[in-house]
Amino acid sequence: MIGNLTMKLTGNQLNRVDDASTASAYGGGFEFKDAVKQDNEYAYDANGNLTQDLNKGIEDIQYNCLNLPRLVKFKDQSTITYTYAADGTKLRVEHKIGSSTTRTTYCSNVIYEDGTAKCLLTEEGYVSLDDREYHYYLKDHQGNNRVLVNKNGGVEEINHYYPFGGVFASEENVQPYKYNGKELNAKKGLNWYDYGARQYDAALGIFTTVDPSSEKYYPTSPYVYCGGDPINRIDPTGADWYKDSDGNYHWAERGGYIAEGWTWVGSSVSIEISKNRYVNYYENGGIVANKPVNTFDLIASSPKLQNLFLGENSLLSEASKSRLFNGLVARGTDAIARPIGEFLVWNGAGELGGPLLGKAIGWILGRVMTKVNPLLRPLGLGNTGRFISRNLTEKLAMQEILANPAAGEIIERMEPINDPRWLGWRKMQYVHTGLDGNKTVIHYVGKWEGDVLKAVDDFKFK
Structure with missing residues (x-):
């Protein structure tokens, strides 16, 4: 001994x-x-x-x-x-x-x-x-x-x-x-x-x-x-996923918010957030896809994802970037097509039943990239309602519609807007259905020229 x-x-x-x-x-x-x-x-x-x-x-x-x-x-x-x-x-x-x-x-x-x-x-x-x-x-x-x-x-x-x-x-x-x-x-x-x-x-x-x-x-x-229990636990490097007693997942840095009763999960996790929709995290960076996947494998097969996770705007720590880079060197990279409908990357974990632990930034990837005008972003002329999400479902709904405003529909029963900031624009609506069947409704305004959506603004939860 x-x-x-x-x-x-x-x-x-x-x-x-x-x-x-x-x-x-x-x-x-x-x-x-x-x-x-x-x-x-x-x-x-x-x-x-x-x-x-x-x-x-x-x-x-x-x-x-x-x-x-x-x-x-x-x-x-x-x-x-x-x-x-x-x-x-x-x-x-x-x-x-x-x-x-x-x-x-x-x-x-x-x-x-x-x-x-x-x-x-x-x-x-x-x-x-x-x-x-x-x-x-x-x-x-x-x-x-x-x-x-x-x-x-x-x-x-x-x-x-x-x-x-x-x-x-x-x-x-x-x-x-x-x-x-x-x-x-x-x-x-x-x-x-x-x-x-x-x-x-x-x-x-x-x-x-x-x-x-x-x-x-x-x-x-x-x-x-x-x-004192090395048989059933390992000590993470200080930045990992935890699960609380209610089943909610939390991302926590060492020295950050780790509540009593949270149990350690690991550096990677797949979270089901609605039917056929999962957030697959590599540390605190995640990819939304239509099934649970190995996030590292996706990153290894996609130069776009590599740029997002390793670039200067990445919220991964330098140590996390180093670990990711080391793995990519071993795996090699290519740009093969993927049988996964990935469309959104979060750089930093969002609000998961707990405090906001990172700033969420969305990107459009894959096939969706060809369908969305990259200039179609909120003009920031003002807000007339609540736009801060209260939970993960709301956050995902808002990120989805911000990433692709054309996914919403014009509310035909409502007249064009007479607010001078958006004079003549149309009221629009996007409905996100969660895993539990509950719907999250987001209203916003859009400027249309014929059948083309030219501008958007004033995103808010209904």
Whole structure:
């Protein structure tokens, strides 16, 4: 076993750990090393960040303004230095161990070692650039990389894990991406998994910094991994879908609104919103289609979608874009026709039975693109009614008609409008039928010249 540990806490923070077992590492695995036996083996700063771990020989850890470690200093003067982008994306790690210095640079999905490109990360594995060979991960249900195989199916690495992510055994340890697919930094005995928002010490089953959402979960330690239940849960990267007790879905960023009772779903979800109509999300970007689909597969087959999800107007985080880009590199792209009636993309999740968590922006795709005048947008001359949606059904109805105003009908019984802003225009109506049979009615005004709709405005819910 990994150890027989007794932990002494000061509040929620670790103070001391004693291991009653003898050395137990097996077959390339790692274990907790009880290097010292004293109080205050661990120390924390005012933000709750770990600053000392005497059992690892760490005398100081310094953090940046995002509470991400920027310097780890060992008693023997070895150091690990981290460099990040402004949004917290890791760019470089420098290890100075004795007289040796190694610099690892992360440039999107390409990893450099001391200035030399070493590997190209893909969704399925990686390409080693020195020999241009493909390597593929075989994962379990939690996304743990269990087996690494080459293009011919030959086994290159096998990993076994303890429930909390410690490597129980590893045959032919050739690459660092292990538990949950996260990068393990094992140099100098650090043994931290990089979860992006926080570093995770699997030998102890705790994070090194506080969960930004900890105030939502007062009964749970802000350092604990997966609520202490790693068998049934995995810890997402901090931006995922959740489901509340009423069955509503919510998208939440780490540190954002995560209510008590929400359960984690994952980074992708398909939500049925009316008959033969689904919102299929990749993280917080979604595609409305006539059936549940794998959103990544759609993006991989559509250059238009790639531009929307990866472009400068995308509301995906840089980390999300990087993950998507890595997968697309592996999959390759083409512009084949799709048997799915996709017609709308939302860039940012809408209102799903909870607070508005993102700005929704619609685009027209596929066949609909040829039917809609791209200049047919609300003129913004004023509003005479409620135009803010109150739920997902209303939001979808409004997005649909804004995307294709010609889908509505003239209300023939009503005379042309005499409001000077839209003098002579016609009152129009669009009816959206939801999954429960309820109808959402939207009124707006349109300027017609013969049989051609030239302008629209004043969209509102009836």
